[in-house]
Amino acid sequence: MWNFSAGPAALPREVLEQAQRELLDWNGSGMSVMEQSHRGKRFIAMAAEAEADLRALMAIPVDYSVLFMQGGATQHFAQIPMNFAGPNDRADYVVTGHWGEKAVREAMPYVKVNIAATGAGDDFRSLPPRKTWQLDPGASYVHYTPNETIHGVEFTDVPDVGEVPLVADMSSNILSAPLDVSRFGLIYAGAQKNIGPSGLVVMVVRSDLLARQGRPMAKILRYAEHAAQDSMLNTPNTWGWYLAGLTFKWLKAKGGVSAMAEQNRAKAGLLYQAIDGSGGFYANPVDPAARSRMNVPFTLHDSALDADFLKESEAAGLIALKGHKAVGGMRASLYNAVPLEAAQALVSFMRDFADRHG
Amino acid sequence: MWNFSAGPAALPREVLEQAQRELLDWNGSGMSVMEQSHRGKRFIAMAAEAEADLRALMAIPVDYSVLFMQGGATQHFAQIPMNFAGPNDRADYVVTGHWGEKAVREAMPYVKVNIAATGAGDDFRSLPPRKTWQLDPGASYVHYTPNETIHGVEFTDVPDVGEVPLVADMSSNILSAPLDVSRFGLIYAGAQKNIGPSGLVVMVVRSDLLARQGRPMAKILRYAEHAAQDSMLNTPNTWGWYLAGLTFKWLKAKGGVSAMAEQNRAKAGLLYQAIDGSGGFYANPVDPAARSRMNVPFTLHDSALDADFLKESEAAGLIALKGHKAVGGMRASLYNAVPLEAAQALVSFMRDFADRHG
Structure with missing residues (x-):
């Protein structure tokens, strides 16, 4: 999980x-x-x-x-x-x-x-x-x-x-x-x-x-x-x-904050890449120069799919992806304690979900 | 302990x-x-x-x-x-x-x-x-x-x-x-x-x-x-x-606050009795009508014995009996989570200590 x-x-x-x-x-x-x-x-x-x-x-x-x-x-x-x-x-x-x-x-x-x-x-x-x-x-x-x-x-x-x-x-x-x-x-x-x-x-x-x-x-x-x-x-x-x-x-x-920085960059990189490469299925509205490495909000092209995304992601062991009500959609927080495997699992799930619902 | x-x-x-x-x-x-x-x-x-x-x-x-x-x-x-x-x-x-x-x-x-x-x-x-x-x-x-x-x-x-x-x-x-x-x-x-x-x-x-x-x-x-x-x-x-x-x-x-009240009365009663019955070896300065059931400060008749009391009580598994510096001596706190056996063990140690040092 x-x-x-x-x-x-x-x-x-x-x-x-x-x-x-x-x-x-x-x-x-x-x-x-x-x-x-x-x-x-x-x-x-x-x-x-x-x-x-x-x-x-x-x-x-x-x-x-x-x-x-x-x-x-x-x-x-x-x-x-x-x-x-x-x-x-x-x-x-x-x-x-x-x-x-x-x-x-x-x-x-x-x-x-x-x-x-x-x-x-x-x-x-x-x-x-x-x-x-x-x-x-x-x-x-x-x-x-x-x-x-x-x-x-x-x-x-x-x-x-x-x-x-x-x-x-x-x-x-x-x-x-x-x-x-x-x-x-x-x-x-x-x-x-x-x-x-x-x-x-x-x-x-x-x-x-x-x-x-x-x-x-x-x-x-x-x-x-x-x-x-x-x-x-x-x-x-x-x-x-x-x-x-x-x-x-x-x-x-674990190697201190330098090692964390590297891992945090890698995790966020994976996720933004998956969003930007989804052909519009997922979107993140933030100026790429200002994108957070810690909290990645994203929306689905059709918000009618939100409930399915949350249900299926949770069933796949990906927990607490619901976005804040102020911006809607989804949010993945990638703090230090979230390992690279978590980001990989999320990205893999997102690709699969997009394939099935795209 | x-x-x-x-x-x-x-x-x-x-x-x-x-x-x-x-x-x-x-x-x-x-x-x-x-x-x-x-x-x-x-x-x-x-x-x-x-x-x-x-x-x-x-x-x-x-x-x-x-x-x-x-x-x-x-x-x-x-x-x-x-x-x-x-x-x-x-x-x-x-x-x-x-x-x-x-x-x-x-x-x-x-x-x-x-x-x-x-x-x-x-x-x-x-x-x-x-x-x-x-x-x-x-x-x-x-x-x-x-x-x-x-x-x-x-x-x-x-x-x-x-x-x-x-x-x-x-x-x-x-x-x-x-x-x-x-x-x-x-x-x-x-x-x-x-x-x-x-x-x-x-x-x-x-x-x-x-x-x-x-x-x-x-x-x-x-x-x-x-x-x-x-x-x-x-x-x-x-x-x-x-x-x-x-x-x-x-x-x-455990029976709620009524059961706690009964146990707290019993614990404090044991301890005040041991102090008052020690022939002056131990003393508690508080007006009996105002004595706390929760925190029992007491002194030894000779403060030169304080260090021994603390060392021996700790060795006997009775922890954190040092009094607050404002009043000196010892203090036993008898909150809800401290069972009757703890008070019994303390009183037994105190009697033994007084016998050996009286």
Whole structure:
């Protein structure tokens, strides 16, 4: 069976097997990892190792803090402006799909939002060219979404925004390819696509930004306080942190983000080729220069066939291919834990389905 | 091995065994529960069943909503005043230990806090009598902490605060005994003591309170929005929700909260009896009328013996007995998942230790 869910998504089989083996007796403790105090020696060592592995995988510079938070990316849509902008400050938002729009809406109570660029006029099928962005040099930060899971558009390079800190919601493409972290002020990601289970958010933040005052708020909402307590200001999601740690080890064993990048390119390449080569039976509307390697939305030439496609694909062990209602059709998510064989099986099924219904 | 951790705490063995069995193939799906879309039929059915089981266990009236949230109780120390008080409103806080103090500090940016009563003058060894509370009839709500995990004090009945909604942080004693939910405006609890793993917060809120405007804020911070979306406004902690559901089924099978209350009384009774009957070798400083059934702090007559006590108890399979640094000594947490045999083993060890070192 192959799971193409957009998130919560497939986890590496080896990670799940290890979690299963040690569910009742973790690390020689005689207890589950879920039953460990987060202040205990065993858990603290595991947590630090997970952070070190992530630092190694992403080549995170020393002047960046790593946080293991809760609330989903959506909570941080609100918490980011609280922390990094004062009540009268402005921030730039580049909107290239559903999640960018949502980030704007949640930020609005806390910062004056400037939509520096948007792909809305094109129904988010392409990326507004960098030279068209109306950036505000006085902005507290520039926010963008490097990969949009619903519209299936992805930036292939990091935009140059000058001295203003660049903030990226990488929920759906973190760890999918090498990245120059030093180009960013803040990277954050909900875990449930490329890191682990839902309920965990990983943040990588340039330490000087943590000194910003932001607006008056509770301590628990302040990133600097979490950083000062190694993300144990209050009880963290210990299971999520543990699973993330296992996934980081799995990634290292698989050759790290370079190996993932190669595999992700291959998987997406196969699928786009099958779509484009289907003689119009399948279609993906996205500008080829902006096509996502992580989430591939596609439609059938006759939407009356959608129900059959879903029924037959599921029977063939290809799970969760229904597209998001905002764009319809199908969607295959190809995160790190989805192997090449899954993409091959999908493409093979698609060709067969087209032959039978074409 | 018996785990007396204050939280994350022991989980029922049967729950862990079931989670282990179905970790790779949940509910006939061929995938882990962590890999399921929270919008999928299987997950939604499980989530609804967990809520129904909790409603049955706690006899929650129909005019109350149940939410499955994130962020730990600490985040809700801040979010509760945001939601239930306007920027110029006042709220009463009754402080009977460390967590009540923390609730006050996190609330202060969002509401005018009136400390209606505090046990600080007595080092939180007793509960301020209800008749001494200086309640404000114009308060938006009255907040208190029915059980304090560090100081080991617990209310045995629900205080009458008139028409002002009563808000209770029940992180450490939810589901430990029958409760008249209709006496409360809001009950909330971090899961990691009596419900499941950390990273999940369960809230039971009277629906009319959700209509309150609170202060201007992001949608993601608004409880009414979460309630309107059945706690799927964004991706919830799916693993935590699932484990909570298993724990609710375990509780039902064990006879529900009445059976738990009986067992919890028996466990705490054994331990307090051993302390009080130790001829001064052990001591618990709390007013007997306010002693917690969930968390029993105790000291040794000579703190030079603490290290030996911890070493020998751990060797005897009695885990996580070190007290919180705020009060020192030892602490045994006796949540629902800690069986009577654990308390018996602890008491037996304590008697033996006192004999050898008395």
